[in-house]
Amino acid sequence: MPSYFSLLFKQDFSDLKAAGNSWEKLSRKMHDAFDTHRTKVTGPLHANWEGDDAKNALRFLEDIETRVQIVQTEAMAITKVIDTTRHRMEQAQKDLRAVVNDAEAQHFRIDDDGNVRLPKQWEEPQPDESDETRHERQTKEALLQDYQVAINRAVDEALRASGEGQKALAELDGEILDHKNKQMAAESARDADKVMDQLGLKGPKVPDDPKAAAEWWKGLDADQQREYATLYPGRIGAADGLPSDVRDDANRLSMEQELNALQRGDAYAVPGNDDRLHNLQTLKAELDKRDGAPESKQLYLLNHDAGGDGKAVIAMGNPDTADNVAVQVPGTSTTMDSTGGQLTRIGKLQDAAENADSSASTSTVYWLGYDAPEAPLMEAANTDVAGPGRAEDGAQPLRDFTHGLRASHEGERANLTVMGHSYGSTTVGAAASGGEGLDADNIAVVGSPGMTVDRAGQLNTDNVYFGQAPDDGIGWAQGLSLGRGPTHPDWGGTRFETDTSGHSGYWDDGSQSLANQGRIIAGQQPEEYVPPGQHNG
Template sequence: MDLAALKALKPSEYQAAADGYRATSEMAGKAGEALDSRISAGIRNQLSGETAKAALRELKELSKDFHYAAAECALAGAALDGFAFDMAAAKRKLEAALEDAAAAGCTVGADGSVSFPAGGKEVDGKVPEGGTVRVSTSPADPTSAALERQAVHMHPNPNFGKAVGFADRIGDALKEATDADVKWAPKLRALKADDDLVVSDKDWIDVKSDTAGVRDAGKDYFDSLPRPPEHDDPKKNAAWWQGLTDEQRSDYLSAHPDAVGAMDGLPATARDQANRTVLDEAHAKARLDYDAWLKKHPEPERYQPYIDPYTGSMPKGLSVESQEWKDWEEARKKVWGPVGGMEAIEKRFDYTDESKRPYLLGFDDKNNGRVVISIGNPDTADNVATYVPGTGTTLSGIDGDIHRAEMLQDRASLTDPTHTTASITWLGYDAPQGLLTDATDAKYADAAREPLSDFLTGIDTAHHGSVNSTVLGHSYGTLVAGETLRDHPDLPVDRAILVGSPGSGVDHAKDLHIGADQVWAATARNDLVNLAPPPAGTLAPLNPMAYWRLFNDHSVMYGNDPTSDEFGGQTFHVAPGKLPGSDGLMPAHSQYWEGDSLNNMAKIVTGGNP
């Protein structure tokens, strides 16, 4: 970067180009949304057959193209803004140096050299002559810098020292501009997409790499923007977001999608946009990892001849699955699990009704995974139900939990068609995985109290009006919900539903701070959670109350049974459920989203009484 180029450079032109890329990103996003919400939804609602299926497959790929284009164009806009910011800083330094040099009577040449006039005390009857100082864009080593300071001190013309200072400032500005050019050029080149219409898994891996590159290169630019709150305070998050310009929001979202997607209090549309990018990147990596695993672990022979354990003979034509294949299949399913969970989320984007549009409000594939998804827009819905699942919930098995939210939203819409309902699955915590091990420890709920509180506060903060909010806990999720309500008296929650509960962390409904008459509980007669033991120690053999408690106590693992009279809340009717062992170990524990139970929960969620 030379003096003429930096003087002529106009950062505003790059900012204008950034605006163009942002506009393209927005158009691509709207085009993809239109494909999903109108065109594809219309085909699903009105057509069937192989032709319709083929059309939907092609439209799905086109929708992916638009989403990819939206992400990359937004990144290009952020990169150009970052480049313009860096170059504007260098240009300001150059212009300040040139102005100061002119004011001091110095002349700056086309190569950046600084000519200074004669000046100083006469020596042998002559005023020390002027001269020229060459500019350098190379960093000076300590020895050179020391020699330069010595030369300035010894030079008889004081204008020499001034010229040296101006030359150094010009050199610094040129070096800063050169460094910015060198830094940003490869980042911008990396944003060039493949010349095809197929968005592959590798393309999304590149998006993640591009995002990291833009974020790192643009650190100074992003640091110049209003900083987001250090802690997840929904109200402060909302104020920060509202304080940004549209351009700043776009840049921050494109470079920090994981941070924006996790911020409680932000609009559902912004969080959804950010989290879908995070999901696409994670899905692509998981699929590539799965393919690599298959290549490294080829499928063994599935069947082997059956050997009669009594006779040792091998009946002709009779075969069984080999143990080697069974072990391989178990390992394969474990590797595939997160991929299947992500695809279960993505298939919700193929909705047929705008009222059932999904909003991905949180996503993380680390460990067992975290997923927060709303069926319906929680920012505009009259009723919002937040379902907290319990033991065993993971990203791999999230399909069933999302389906529960869908069923509740659908039934609530039928129950109260004059008001809209958004139904959320909130797996925003690390759920315990073992029924007889992890689930007996409250530490998972303890760690979930603040995240759930922030989320529920964020829903209220981002809402466009008043909202009827219900938190629905199932199994261990009732403990998470109960502890959260217990420890946050001012939480914006109107009603609570506790189903299949081993206890909610309190002995009395009033301790949940929403009014005992707004706390509803139910447990199916055949649900084995009824056998949840009292708190540890209450059945100690030498405890005189032990035998009384055994037959007449209503305490369960985490406080009083929410369906007991002692708890003091409301109860509602549910079917007995299937007997243990008739369809798995605890079938009744998973039957609350059907029949009378679902109808009654829908009535509660919409503000009625079952």
């Protein structure tokens, strides 16, 4: 039987490379299959099927999607194990061959078991050796020991790599044919994590700066991008500056994995399981409803956090390719339970913008990337509501997000509008006035209690718009603790006409309030507010 030395020295790793490529190809095909099944099969059915039979059928179809995701994740993990093991063994082989070549060049002899012997002329010591000859012999003997240690080290490293690779592969047992296992995705994710840990792989180091993150991503080859998005979906999905379709895929995979872990009550999940489970189920249900939507209405999950009240960042239409992009920041009491209503709002904003300019494409984004205050502002005993703290906490995440949109956008620069409602306008103000600002072309707010600044000119953009219904009770809060407030005569900016009532009517169908917001998103001037008793000349 050939020794490990001989096997390593002669090993051809082309079959191992081909195996890794095959598993990577399978993972890629499963990704495509999942996306097609979600958008072409279950998506349309969510919108059209009703009743108990429909629910049972959808559960079965979604179980198929879960199994496809497991294959996607574990096939990529297998790819990484094979490739990592191969690279380590190839390096060991390279080191071994280098040692052997050097030794043989010095006339040392190496047998098939990897044992090093002295050159023939030094094999037997002579009784009449001179001191010089004896010293040279000792030098040769010391060199022999060095060669032997290096050979043994290379063989040992190859054996260690092979053993660790074999152990890692043994962890990957998704059991996709076991129909009794309802929480397979959680197991799959944990298995992949365990495998990466066993191989000593810590995953990608994504730069914090969105522009740097975008450049980092572009510098990866396609295989690295697929590997990171599949094996580390949480990190990739949360990275501002990366392409929106990549973040969407990664976040949906991460969401499914955490959802499955929480459903099984696994230690893999963090404390607060009940709230997290509820938030993820709510988010998934709202996304599922719209999976079969037309391209302009397709949703992109750009970030999410199931903790606490929940956070979600969801785009309608791809912001990386749209001519106009609007980011809507919601206000007080917005939680994950608000997702459906907030998606309806950004849908109306998108329609209003495209009505204003049908030649341009528009993406609207619901950005709940901060912890919105819980109590209604009109009951302002709550210091979180009355103070700027929550807005200031959300300022940098909002800046990172808008700068990330700039970095990931394709082609000509988009017309970017950042919008805020109620306390969301306070967050917009804190973000726009601090740091490097929002890099927005327009800022437009409605029902603002104050934007943390005393003048529109402090928001780092020339185009600042605001609207406020005459009976919006938020007006009492302006000038108290959140800044002077847009309706103050010295605040500046452009007030646009609103014809809706109350604090939450600004998106009423057919209203001038909605149409004016659409014009701003489309890069047009809104109809300006005319005080009572005056008229346009």
